[in-house]
Amino acid sequence: MREGLVASGGPSYRGLPPELEASWRRSRAHSLDAESTDAPLFYDGLKLDDYRRNHPLAALLPMVRSVLTDSVAESGLIVAVVDYAGTLLWVEGDHHTRTLAEDLSFGPGANWAEQSMGTSAPAVALVTGRPVQVARTQHFALHIQCFSCTAVPVRDPITGKILGALDITGGDRAVAGHALALMKATGLACEGYLRELYADRMPTCLYHGGVQAGLGPTTLSAVGRAKPLLVDGAGNAVELSQRHAEILFLLCWEAHQRGRGMSAEELSEQLFGSGEHVVTVRAEMTRLRKFLAARPALAVEVESRPYRLVASLELDVVELWNALRSGDLDQALGFGSQSFLPESGAPGVFEVRHRVATWLRELVLERANAEQVLKYLDTCHDEEDEQVMMLALKILPEQHPRRTEIVLNLERTGEIDGMRCNPPATGM
Structure with missing residues (x-):
């Protein structure tokens, strides 16, 4: 089946469950190459440590380790805790399997969103908001077909928004019938734990990619506005310049479509029609980052090399795009x-x-x-x-x-x- 799909450009998806068929189609729409795609590293070193330390899913680690990791490691499996954008925060479990996985870029800080790596259990769970299993050749990328995986989303108990996902990866045991039941139970237990943990402080205690999740992420309001706005989770609006709105729009759209970030040359092409305005792009980016840093309530951050969003920013146009899709x-x-x-x-x-x-x-x-x-x-x-x-x-x-x-x-x-x-x- 795989050879036909790769060679023919995807006219047939026989044998795939509907949710995986849809994921394969989206993967192709992201222009991914099944033979060469590789997970980009979004965080490493101190940046990874700082990001994990402040993430709401960090509170779940003791429970995940005792309920899930300790038991599945004996079966040669590993457990991944994944943020809402598909970035792996923690990968723990069987040492041998973890080593093999890291050789395939399945390690902390790597981004495994659908637009980065195509069909995988954590990617599909984040897109659909439902538990999912992906067995070996059902993965989009050829080089990860030695693994199978089961994943479940973890939601903010107040808003229902997805905070991230839990995933188990390894051999065929990762997609056994009891694996799905175990993951569903663990996901529910984690959400219940968060509900109890923050009962006295909701709705302002949880953070969705750095944004107050109980209030919702910041939105770039671009539809029908001569003067675009950034609207934080509490509904407070900040007016943007046209150029800053264009930059954030393009970065947010790119994150939705591919998730690989953009170089200064690529932004220059998208903003001006040629790659000859790199100096202008860098100057505008410096001003934009200062603008965002002076307004921490927005919780929007732009990283460089490549330029990319590393905190949640919703785009009203994406809702329209998803409706069309x-x-x-x-x-x-x-x-x-x-x-x-x-x-x-x-x-x-x-x-x-x-x-x-x-x-x-x-x-x-x-x-x-x-x-x-x-x-x-x-x-x-x-x-x-x-x-x-x-x-x-x-x-x-x-x-x-x-x-x-x-x-x-x-x-x-x-x-x-x-x-x-x-x-x-x-x-x-």
């Missing part, structure tokens, strides 16, 4: 006609705008019902889009009051001549 046309249309960063002429922003608009239009033409196509006509469409208007005439009831308006618009564009409320009957 899942085929949820009602949710996608709920965003209305407002473009994101409408004042921006940055090529990278324009490209995403175009992709979103094109995908939405294709979904409308493919599956919209009468109510949905009218909503699209009212809020999102190009007034010269004859194809969508003809679709509306095709599916609207003959006596619908909007037909006359649509026919008049089509006459104005020259698509039809002399047509009124109803198209002529067949044969006339």
